[in-house]
Amino acid sequence: MLTRDVEITSSHVNEFLLSKHIQYLHKYADKSNESYEQVMVEYLRMSGIYWTTTALQMMDADFDKAGRDDILAMIRTCVHPNGGISAAKGHDPHLLYTLSAIQIMVSYDALKDNIIDIDQTVAYIASLNRSDGSFAGDVWGEVDVRFSFCAIASLALLDRLDAIPVDKAIDFVMMCYNTIDGGFGSRPGSETHAGLIYCSLGCLSITGQLDRIDADLLGWWLAERQLPSGGLNGRPEKLPDLCYSWWVLSSLTIIGRLHWIDKHKLLRFILATQDEETGGFGDRPGNLVDPFHTVFGTAGLSLLSHLYSCDPNESIPQNSDNPDADLSTQWKSISEKIKPINPVFCMTQS
Ligand code: GRG
Numbered sequence: 185m186l187t188r189d190v191e192i193t194s195s196h197v198n199e200f201l202l203s204k205h206i207q208y209l210h211k212y213a214d215k216s217n218e219s220y221e222q223v224m225v226e227y228l229r230m231s232g233i234y235w236t237t238t239a240l241q242m243m244d245a246d247f248d249k250a251g252r253d254d255i256l257a258m259i260r261t262c263v264h265p266n267g268g269i270s271a272a273k274g275h276d277p278h279l280l281y282t283l284s285a286i287q288i289m290v291s292y293d294a295l296k297d298n299i300i301d302i303d304q305t306v307a308y309i310a311s312l313n314r315s316d317g318s319f320a321g322d323v324w325g326e327v328d329v330r331f332s333f334c335a336i337a338s339l340a341l342l343d344r345l346d347a348i349p350v351d352k353a354i355d356f357v358m359m360c361y362n363t364i365d366g367g368f369g370s371r372p373g374s375e376t377h378a379g380l381i382y383c384s385l386g387c388l389s390i391t392g393q394l395d396r397i398d399a400d401l402l403g404w405w406l407a408e409r410q411l412p413s414g415g416l417n418g419r420p421e422k423l424p425d426l427c428y429s430w431w432v433l434s435s436l437t438i439i440g441r442l443h444w445i446d447k448h449k450l451l452r453f454i455l456a457t458q459d460e461e462t463g464g465f466g467d468r469p470g471n472l473v474d475p476f477h478t479v480f481g482t483a484g485l486s487l488l489s490h491l492y493s494c495d496p497n498e499s500i501p502q503n504s505d506n507p508d509a510d511l512s513t514q515w516k517s518i519s520e521k522i523k524p525i526n527p528v529f530c531m532t533q534s
Pocket of ligand 1: 280330333334370377378379380382383417418419422423425431529530
């Protein structure tokens with residue numbers, strides 16, 4: 185089998201650059217920043233705000249400084265008469281941006297502030313549920329298990345799962361299950377992919393149906409995503425990408441097998457993807473940083489560092505002969521800088 189990978193060397197960063205990341209995220213969130221990059225990503229702005237605010241919240245930074253009132257006002261301008269929410273004003277509503285907006289409102293404790301009409305948003309989500317239990321992402325009809333996750337997670341956050349036939353929705357998720365490797369594809373019969381495993385496990389976890397999968401087989405496939413560099417890919421024969429530190433690690437966490445990964449090697453990879461000058465994380469060492477990789481890299485570090493610093497079986501004896509003792513201190517120090525994250529909703533949890 186072909187292994188495509190990158191090399192991590194001693195010249196790469198090897199510590200968590202907390203204050204640099206906070207600076208980077210505040211600069212990105214600054215509403216006066218109308219850079220070329222900001223304009224080019226307008227089509228996904230709502231998710232961009234979710235990534236930025238979630239990363240700041242995890243880093244325990246002043247996340248109100250990201251502009252709570254402006255953000256909530258912006259969400260108001262993206263609500264459509266049918267209850268759906270778009271990425272930016274004037275764009276079409278979509279389940280993905282509806283979920284991002286709900287996540288932001290929950291983080292800011294703003295669901296009670298009448299920014300959206302919850303009944304209408306619930307009706308919009310339910311209207312995209314098809315007779316086979318699947319969800320279309322929007323009125324144009326593309327079906328994908330990602331949209332099942334967006335719908336189920338949104339309804340769960342609104343406490344309105346009763347608005348859809350949940351068992352039917354999960355029947356569709358299980359139609360995307362691949363018994364050969366224990367994973368999930370985007371639609372029935374499609375190739376297993378780590379991102380789609382996260383979405384499917386999220387649906388099963390929220391609805392209490394994780395017993396429908398072979399967790400050992402799936403855990404094995406997920407652990408196989410780790411490459412010699414320590415980084416993770418999303419499927420065989422692909423390059424590592426920092427975002428899989430979230431999709432793979434959250435999935436392993438949901439099925440209770442996060443310890444199947446070589447976390448020290450992964451830590452080296454994750455830290456190497458930081459930009460020492462600007463702050464932020466990129467997909468691979470040396471590449472440009474962005475809020476997407478910054479939130480998912482940080483979220484992966486959160487899962488690992490909290491497992492490692494809390495689990496007594498994981499701790500390494502602190503003595504001068506033990507080369508891993510430094511690593512043990514490093515995990516503890518990282519866990520003190522990043523709040524715990526919920527592996528299903530990718531939102532901080534107290
Ligand atoms: C709230 C965290 C959160 C998520 C919302 C949209 C969504 C739900 C999850 C996305 C999951 C995901 C990453 C799916 C991947 C889809 C896919 C088949 C990507 C393949 O893209 P390539 O070919 O990537 O560019 P690789 O790494 O396989 O080369």
